[in-house]
Amino acid sequence: MPPEVPEAPEPEATRRAADVTESSRASRGWWDRNADDYQREHGTFLGDDRFVWCPEGLDEVEAELLGPVESLKGLDVLEIGAGAAQCSRWLAAQGARPVALDLSHRQLQHARRIAADYTGSASVPLVQADAGTLPFADGSFDLACSAYGALPFVADPVRVLREVRRVLRPGGRFVFSVTHPIRWAFPDEPGPEGLSVSASYFDRTPYVEQDEQGRAVYVEHHRTVGDRVRDVVGAGLRLVDLVEPEWPEWNTQEWGGWSPLRGSLIPGTAIFVCERD
Ligand SMILES: C[S@@+](CC[C@H](N)C(=O)[O-])C[C@H]1O[C@@H](n2cnc3c(N)ncnc32)[C@H](O)[C@@H]1O
Numbered sequence: 001m002p003p004e005v006p007e008a009p010e011p012e013a014t015r016r017a018a019d020v021t022e023s024s025r026a027s028r029g030w031w032d033r034n035a036d037d038y039q040r041e042h043g044t045f046l047g048d049d050r051f052v053w054c055p056e057g058l059d060e061v062e063a064e065l066l067g068p069v070e071s072l073k074g075l076d077v078l079e080i081g082a083g084a085a086q087c088s089r090w091l092a093a094q095g096a097r098p099v100a101l102d103l104s105h106r107q108l109q110h111a112r113r114i115a116a117d118y119t120g121s122a123s124v125p126l127v128q129a130d131a132g133t134l135p136f137a138d139g140s141f142d143l144a145c146s147a148y149g150a151l152p153f154v155a156d157p158v159r160v161l162r163e164v165r166r167v168l169r170p171g172g173r174f175v176f177s178v179t180h181p182i183r184w185a186f187p188d189e190p191g192p193e194g195l196s197v198s199a200s201y202f203d204r205t206p207y208v209e210q211d212e213q214g215r216a217v218y219v220e221h222h223r224t225v226g227d228r229v230r231d232v233v234g235a236g237l238r239l240v241d242l243v244e245p246e247w248p249e250w251n252t253q254e255w256g257g258w259s260p261l262r263g264s265l266i267p268g269t270a271i272f273v274c275e276r277d
Pocket residue numbers: 024027028031046052080081082083084101102103104107129130131132146147148149150151153154
């Protein structure tokens with residue numbers, strides 16, 4: 001009989017400060033440990049080569065937030081926090097030249113797994129790096145995008161936005177989706193208990209899960225809508241649109257705290273469309 005391995009104790013959920021280094025370390029560890037579950041749970045909804053912006057199911061085919069689909073051909077695109085690179089695979093299928101970047105080795109292994117079985121023609125380079133230090137020369141990309149990648153998890157979003165601005169060519173566009181800031185005022189529950197305000201919208205203290213030694217194992221950072229606008233502008237980008245996708249009737253699927261019930265009443269996602277001059 002193999003020795004019984006004691007189960008790791010549940011991390012403690014709290015609100016406390018978490019700096020750039022601690023947040024990055026926690027994110028990398030959490031996504032490495034949880035990538036398998038994430039892809040098992042959400043892989044079908046995301047599809048192998050669709051570009052889905054959010055749990056509401058908004059698809060780039062209809063949203064065209066990056067520009068008209070037919071204009072993507074030949075463009076260099078950076079996807080940040082790409083996970084298993086589903087969005088990048090869709091971009092490649094449109095004739096773009098995407099690079100999929102993620103902090104998590106295990107998420108990128110899923111990208112490799114899907115690519116190995118993929119029958120489409122598109123192949124996507126994968127890069128493991130932190131969004132706060134992009135390993136690319138200035139002006140390398142025409143477009144950048146991020147579907148819930150990196151920005152909800154970083155302690156210094158302006159640093160990421162400045163990096164994106166640096167690697168974009170003049171006139172380049174960056175579109176990113178994050179949890180809608182108003183959600184931070186409510187419990188992260190899909191049912192009716194997620195409809196009553198339980199915290200201050202103005203409390204920017206990060207949500208942290210920590211282990212027995214007090215080390216962060218998961219971190220999310222809250223920015224108000226105004227903070228996000230100031231972050232974008234402060235990084236030298238222009239905000240050209242802020243999209244709040246409505247919950248569509250066809251989507252009956254819950255995703256954590258995102259559900260048809262809550263989606264019909266309060267926004268769950270904010271998508272920032274930015275450009276550099
Ligand atoms: C919610 S998942 C989204 C993945 C993919 N865009 C999707 O829609 O499935 C967040 C991703 O961001 C990545 N991530 C978190 N912090 C990051 C950072 N600082 N730099 C780069 N990637 C990061 C995680 O590893 C994870 O793959």
